[in-house]
Amino acid sequence: MLMIKWFGIGHCTASCVLGLRLSANDAKLFFSTLRVPCMRDAYLIGAGQTPFGSMPEESYRSLFDHAVSEAIDSVDHGIDTNAIDEAVVGSLGVGGRQLGLSGPAATEHAGLHGVPSVRVENACAASGYAVRQAVQAVKSGMADVALAGGVEVMTDMSSDVTKYWLGVSGETEWERLTGTTFSGVYAQMASAYLREYEASEEHLSMVAVKNHRNGAKNPKAHLGFECSLEDAVGAPVVADPLNLYHCCPTSDGAAVALIASEDVVGQYTDDPVRIAGVGAASDRVGLFQRNSYTSISASEMAADTAYDRAGVGPDDLDFAEVHDCFTIAELLAYEDLGFCDRGEAPQLLEAGTTESDGAMPVNLSGGLKSKGHPIGATGAGQLVEAFKQLTGGAADRQLAAPKYGLTHNVGGSGGSAVVHILEREAAR
Amino acid sequence: MLMIKWFGIGHCTASCVLGLRLSANDAKLFFSTLRVPCMRDAYLIGAGQTPFGSMPEESYRSLFDHAVSEAIDSVDHGIDTNAIDEAVVGSLGVGGRQLGLSGPAATEHAGLHGVPSVRVENACAASGYAVRQAVQAVKSGMADVALAGGVEVMTDMSSDVTKYWLGVSGETEWERLTGTTFSGVYAQMASAYLREYEASEEHLSMVAVKNHRNGAKNPKAHLGFECSLEDAVGAPVVADPLNLYHCCPTSDGAAVALIASEDVVGQYTDDPVRIAGVGAASDRVGLFQRNSYTSISASEMAADTAYDRAGVGPDDLDFAEVHDCFTIAELLAYEDLGFCDRGEAPQLLEAGTTESDGAMPVNLSGGLKSKGHPIGATGAGQLVEAFKQLTGGAADRQLAAPKYGLTHNVGGSGGSAVVHILEREAAR
Numbered sequence: 119m120l121m122i123k124w125f126g127i128g129h130c131t132a133s134c135v136l137g138l139r140l141s142a143n144d145a146k147l148f149f150s151t152l153r154v155p156c157m158r159d160a161y162l163i164g165a166g167q168t169p170f171g172s173m174p175e176e177s178y179r180s181l182f183d184h185a186v187s188e189a190i191d192s193v194d195h196g197i198d199t200n201a202i203d204e205a206v207v208g209s210l211g212v213g214g215r216q217l218g219l220s221g222p223a224a225t226e227h228a229g230l231h232g233v234p235s236v237r238v239e240n241a242c243a244a245s246g247y248a249v250r251q252a253v254q255a256v257k258s259g260m261a262d263v264a265l266a267g268g269v270e271v272m273t274d275m276s277s278d279v280t281k282y283w284l285g286v287s288g289e290t291e292w293e294r295l296t297g298t299t300f301s302g303v304y305a306q307m308a309s310a311y312l313r314e315y316e317a318s319e320e321h322l323s324m325v326a327v328k329n330h331r332n333g334a335k336n337p338k339a340h341l342g343f344e345c346s347l348e349d350a351v352g353a354p355v356v357a358d359p360l361n362l363y364h365c366c367p368t369s370d371g372a373a374v375a376l377i378a379s380e381d382v383v384g385q386y387t388d389d390p391v392r393i394a395g396v397g398a399a400s401d402r403v404g405l406f407q408r409n410s411y412t413s414i415s416a417s418e419m420a421a422d423t424a425y426d427r428a429g430v431g432p433d434d435l436d437f438a439e440v441h442d443c444f445t446i447a448e449l450l451a452y453e454d455l456g457f458c459d460r461g462e463a464p465q466l467l468e469a470g471t472t473e474s475d476g477a478m479p480v481n482l483s484g485g486l487k488s489k490g491h492p493i494g495a496t497g498a499g500q501l502v503e504a505f506k507q508l509t510g511g512a513a514d515r516q517l518a519a520p521k522y523g524l525t526h527n528v529g530g531s532g533g534s535a536v537v538h539i540l541e542r543e544a545a546r
Numbered sequence: 547m548l549m550i551k552w553f554g555i556g557h558c559t560a561s562c563v564l565g566l567r568l569s570a571n572d573a574k575l576f577f578s579t580l581r582v583p584c585m586r587d588a589y590l591i592g593a594g595q596t597p598f599g600s601m602p603e604e605s606y607r608s609l610f611d612h613a614v615s616e617a618i619d620s621v622d623h624g625i626d627t628n629a630i631d632e633a634v635v636g637s638l639g640v641g642g643r644q645l646g647l648s649g650p651a652a653t654e655h656a657g658l659h660g661v662p663s664v665r666v667e668n669a670c671a672a673s674g675y676a677v678r679q680a681v682q683a684v685k686s687g688m689a690d691v692a693l694a695g696g697v698e699v700m701t702d703m704s705s706d707v708t709k710y711w712l713g714v715s716g717e718t719e720w721e722r723l724t725g726t727t728f729s730g731v732y733a734q735m736a737s738a739y740l741r742e743y744e745a746s747e748e749h750l751s752m753v754a755v756k757n758h759r760n761g762a763k764n765p766k767a768h769l770g771f772e773c774s775l776e777d778a779v780g781a782p783v784v785a786d787p788l789n790l791y792h793c794c795p796t797s798d799g800a801a802v803a804l805i806a807s808e809d810v811v812g813q814y815t816d817d818p819v820r821i822a823g824v825g826a827a828s829d830r831v832g833l834f835q836r837n838s839y840t841s842i843s844a845s846e847m848a849a850d851t852a853y854d855r856a857g858v859g860p861d862d863l864d865f866a867e868v869h870d871c872f873t874i875a876e877l878l879a880y881e882d883l884g885f886c887d888r889g890e891a892p893q894l895l896e897a898g899t900t901e902s903d904g905a906m907p908v909n910l911s912g913g914l915k916s917k918g919h920p921i922g923a924t925g926a927g928q929l930v931e932a933f934k935q936l937t938g939g940a941a942d943r944q945l946a947a948p949k950y951g952l953t954h955n956v957g958g959s960g961g962s963a964v965v966h967i968l969e970r971e972a973a974r
Binding site: 157177179204210211214215216217218219220221222223225226231232233234235236237238239240241242247250251253254255256257258259260283284286287288289290291396398399400401402403415416419420529530533534536 | 585605632638639642643644645646647648649650651653654659660661662663664665666667668669670675678679681682683684685686687688711712714715716717718719824826827828829830831843844847848957958961962964
């Protein structure tokens with residue numbers, strides 16, 4: 119075993135148990151010759167969220183504060199807010215309450231003082247990207263502990279106002295001007311899918327039934343009730359072929375994840391959850407400009423990168439939280455994330471593979487469909503479920519000793535996507 | 547000199563000229579024993595911007611595209627857009643044209659396909675934070691080349707609409723509800739400063755005169771004309787004691803910086819500009835909640851971190867681009883950034899130290915005051931000036947062989963701040 123003790127950086131020297139003395143320049147050359155990608159590992163050491171739902175008594179600040187508190191409380195050995203080096207807050211800023219500086223405004227209220235704080239926005243993938251950015255902050259060496267979260271308040275506005283704020287998250291120059299909303303865009307994807315493959319509207323409803331069944335076991339779910347296939351098939355049409363049960367709700371809520379470097383993770387937990395791989399990608403924002411209506415290439419690219427970096431494949435996963443803003447999106451996710459081949463998502467569903475007791479449970483939290491979809495909080499909320507599952511805190515929804523989980527967060531109709539693969543390192 | 551050749555990562559072995567063979571686990575232990583902060587250096591390899599001004603014929607997308615093109619053209623040995631691994635776009639999103647997914651929407655139009663793209667927002671510090679995020683992406687090992695920029699379109703709206711969009715970037719729950727605008731907030735800071743120190747309104751005007759003199763040499767400046775002290779003193783009052791010449795304009799514009807890792811910088815330039823230090827911090831968003839009205843503690847903290855990481859101090863700097871949204875802000879910046887002691891900014895100004903031919907030229911580009919302030923583009927625009935100065939491309943404004951430059955970007959009235967210190971490594 120080669121050991122070198124290093125007494126600082128800069129124009130110092132290092133003493134080496136091999137008897138060598140290295141100048142800073144020698145050391146620099148040594149490292150550059152090594153060409154080891156200079157990445158340190160990042161770990162998820164805590165995660166928490168508010169309930170998702172309609173909470174007129176809360177503000178974006180109070181919601182974020184609650185989520186920060188729950189995340190902090192979830193850290194195995196505890197953590198002081200002073201240990202947090204920086205913060206990233208995902209939010210679309212629906213309603214324009216605090217459009218500018220809403221990162222610092224949210225974090226100051228949560229008791230984080232002075233640290234760099236910034237808002238990131240990528241429509242519905244805002245806090246998935248916030249988590250990714252926190253991972254970069256930690257891997258870069260510029261932070262040892264980074265807080266990443268998201269928040270949105272959506273239910274205290276008229277549906278026209280909500281429609282405006284969501285509308286300007288679609289492609290505004292052409293799609294929005296033709297009157298297309300997100301349900302319209304996903305309805306086009308659903309139509310294309312039903313035409314192209316052996317799939318029916320009932321498959322769209324089966325996703326809703328499954329996710330409501332899971333969400334009914336999640337006390338934080340917005341629509342935490344079960345629904346029958348009959349209900350999910352017969353609901354009023356929103357945008358043909360999508361009916362009400364094929365659409366997620368708009369919700370209020372916040373979620374927060376705490377990311378720590380490998381150098382400090384041991385201070386916070388003996389049961390580390392490693393962020394084994396992260397991938398992200400973007401695509402044309404307008405659906406009409408894409409190559410395919412029946413796949414989301416940003417999801418595919420993000421997943422490929424994440425699998426590659428984690429050194430695992432879909433078969434290694436024990437569960438996944440995927441972006442089911444509309445139930446068609448979950449079918450596309452099965453295929454984009456490599457859970458099955460193109461056109462085979464309906465069979466996966468029929469076989470029960472993605473049920474909570476199947477080989478590959480998907481959306482144990484209830485997903486966006488049942489748990490809810492407070493835009494900016496959704497991506498970080500997926501990490502909350504993954505953290506609970508991997509650390510044994512998922513109560514009635516708990517899987518037996520999962521090792522790998524995946525989260526998949528999509529912006530808009532696929533203009534952006536981000537995938538995290540999480541690994542529980544210790545054997546239970 | 548110690549040299550180790552490394553043949554990959556994972557469960558491989560490394561061969562060492564010292565005759566040792568290292569397993570991957572040994573190597574991991576070796577690195578963790580070293581405890582060298584695992585940071586690789588990041589370099590500014592190119593930067594470009596549109597003119598700042600009123601450009602009703604342009605959209606946020608076309609502006610961003612122009613800035614990307616200029617940044618790419620500025621790279622010494624050239625660069626293909628395919629080499630760009632990710633993109634970060636700073637924007638407040640004034641006007642709400644494309645509130646969601648405006649990162650991917652901007653970058654797709656600029657010919658970047660597939661790569662992760664995200665918008666960051668920190669009010670007027672949006673693209674300063676975007677650059678910082680690109681630095682983290684590169685240092686993390688997750689990107690070799692990252693594009694960071696910003697864009698804003700502000701001049702095609704009525705002043706009431708602009709006022710709304712800027713208003714929701716101040717502290718909205720208390721400050722904005724009392725009717726305070728940013729000129730009002732900075733007027734309070736100016737009042738406090740004039741009361742506390744030996745300073746007069748004329749000092750506020752002297753900043754304007756200096757920055758307009760510089761901006762008159764910048765073909766990209768929005769208000770690229772000189773103004774007399776008489777004009778700058780006698781202008782109509784906006785918010786007492788601030789008059790029209792104490793306020794920057796609202797502008798349209800975009801700016802882009804290209805950041806590369808030390809591993810690839812040699813492919814792009816023989817005259818590398820290292821990002822020697824980055825610091826960022828936040829503070830209470832509402833001025834009324836701060837400890838001081840005559841300093842911006844986020845700027846102080848950000849500068850301290852940046853100096854510390856760069857291993858240089860204010861005396862080492864050859865120039866600085868500071869955030870002069872109102873001329874009082876430039877006086878505060880002199881003190882917050884350590885160019886002089888508290889209360890001594892007026893003397894620094896009177897001595898001509900911060901003039902273009904002084905010992906410490908400030909805002910050679912014209913600053914926000916004369917060059918303009920397209921909110922989301924401002925921070926990256928400061929990097930453009932620094933890049934030009936350090937690589938000898940600043941034409942009529944060119945300093946003789948500067949080595950160190952600093953950029954300082956503030957969000958709102960100081961709710962956030964970010965400082966970059968840039969170092970030209972080669973001697974000219």
